[in-house]
Amino acid sequence: xxxxxxxxxxGLIFGIGIMMSGMANPAKVLNFFDFFGTWDxxxxxxxxxxxxxAAPGYWLxxxxxxxxxxxxxxxxxxQNRKLDxxxxxxxxxxxxxxxxxxxxxxxxxxxxxxxxxxxLIFTAALIAGIFAAKFTQNLTARRAKSATA
Amino acid sequence: MITEFTPLMSxxxxxxxxxxxxxxxxxxGRIMGATGVLAGxxxxxxxxxxxxxxxxxxxxVTAPALMTLVTGxxxxxxxPVNTLMMIVGGFIVGVGVTYGAGCTSGHGVCGMARFSPRxxxxxxxxxxxxxxxxxxxxxxxxx
Numbered sequence: 542x543x544x545x546x547x548x549x550x551x552g553l554i555f556g557i558g559i560m561m562s563g564m565a566n567p568a569k570v571l572n573f574f575d576f577f578g579t580w581d582x583x584x585x586x587x588x589x590x591x592x593x594x595a596a597p598g599y600w601l602x603x604x605x606x607x608x609x610x611x612x613x614x615x616x617x618x619x620q621n622r623k624l625d626x627x628x629x630x631x632x633x634x635x636x637x638x639x640x641x642x643x644x645x646x647x648x649x650x651x652x653x654x655x656x657x658x659x660x661l662i663f664t665a666a667l668i669a670g671i672f673a674a675k676f677t678q679n680l681t682a683r684r685a686k687s688a689t690a
Numbered sequence: 691m692i693t694e695f696t697p698l699m700s701x702x703x704x705x706x707x708x709x710x711x712x713x714x715x716x717x718x719g720r721i722m723g724a725t726g727v728l729a730g731x732x733x734x735x736x737x738x739x740x741x742x743x744x745x746x747x748x749x750x751v752t753a754p755a756l757m758t759l760v761t762g763x764x765x766x767x768x769x770p771v772n773t774l775m776m777i778v779g780g781f782i783v784g785v786g787v788t789y790g791a792g793c794t795s796g797h798g799v800c801g802m803a804r805f806s807p808r809x810x811x812x813x814x815x816x817x818x819x820x821x822x823x824x825x826x827x828x829x830x831x832x833x
Contacts (some may be wrong), residue, residue: 545745547717552749553756555710555722560753560765562703564794568768569693574817574824581693583700588798590704591711595803598712610719617719618804619791624811631790632797636816638786639794640823642779643771646787647724647795652767654751659769663780670784671729678788 544612556651562587565652567643567659574640638670691770711800718742723796725787790816 563569563583572581602610609615639645644652644663652660711722720742727743734740758764771779787793790812792801797816801809 544718545741548714548742548745549749551710551713551717551722552746553753554706554713554749555746556750556753557757558703558706558708558710559750560703560757562700562707563693563696564703565765566693566767568691568770569696571770571824571828572691572693574821575828576821577825578828579692581695583693583696586697586700587704587707588794588802590701591708591799592803594705594708595711595799596805598708599715599800599803602712602716610715610717612717613719615719616715618721619801619806619808622807624808627789628791628808628812629815631786631788632792632812632815633786633790633819635783635786635790635793636819636821637823638779638782638784639816640779640820640827641771641775642783643769644776644780645724645783645794646728647793650724650728650747651750651753652765654754655764655767657767657769659773659776660767662773662776663783666777666780667784668728668732670781670786671725671732671788672784673781674785674788675729675733 547612555647556654558591559648559651562590564645564648565655565660566648570645570648571640571643691768693768707795707799708803711795711803714746721796721800723792723800725791725793725796729788786816 559565564587569581569583572579573584603616642663646667649660649663649667653664714720714722727746730739731743731747734743754765792809792812797809797812802813
């Protein structure tokens with residue numbers, strides 16, 4: 542129960558941060574990238590502010606003598622450090638979608654709470670895209686497996 | 691559509707995002723990536739794995755209501771694109787973040803804060819492609 546309640550409040554802090562920052566406002570997001578039009582540099586302060594806290598914060602958390610988080614047996618941190626075509630290609634595709642819609646997943650999720658129709662439509666399409674990609678990924682993995690078998 | 695330059699609000703929002711990121715690592719040892727949290731929520735590996743994701747998402751979606759209650763004003767969402775673009779854009783984002791294994795929160799904040807080479811490469815890539823897309827849509831096709 543403690544775990545659920547504390548995680549709820551962490552989500553709430555994230556959500557308030559997203560809503561205040563402008564990340565859930567497509568007009569602001571798209572203007573951030575529109576250097577040759579109605580440029581609004583605000584969002585650089587979002588990523589800047591977040592990393593300003595997260596970089597030393599992460600370091601302190603991991604450096605704690607306990608060697609593990611407060612409510613879990615271990616840290617679940619990605620260990621992969623290799624750059625590959627999937628990472629770069631996927632990120633490029635994400636960029637195209639973000640530039641079309643103006644929402645990214647982190648911006649849209651808290652904004653669901655506003656019940657704004659555009660956010661709901663975006664989120665439904667986002668979920669469809671995630672399932673479509675997972676389906677294709679599974680298919681490719683299965684083909685690769687049967688090819689080596 | 692012109693938007694107001696809001697350095698202080700955006701900085702404060704960013705500090706809150708960063709704080710929640712650190713708190714999630716401190717308590718559960720998890721990365722605050724919207725893509726990962728959402729994907730795992732829909733296809734959880736176990737009941738305990740689902741419950742923290744559900745709690746986190748519940749916290750996120752209640753933020754706008756709480757802010758409206760406190761400030762007496764709903765957070766601003768201005769949508770300068772049509773419904774078709776929302777659908778197409780949303781679908782493309784879903785495919786991209788799944789293959790790219792992360793988005794602005796997972797790679798752009800958490801990964802960058804850990805100095806992960808994958809996240810730095812991913813962030814640079816999606817920022818460039820978002821900028822190109824916005825340029826093409828607004829200045830080549832004229833939006």
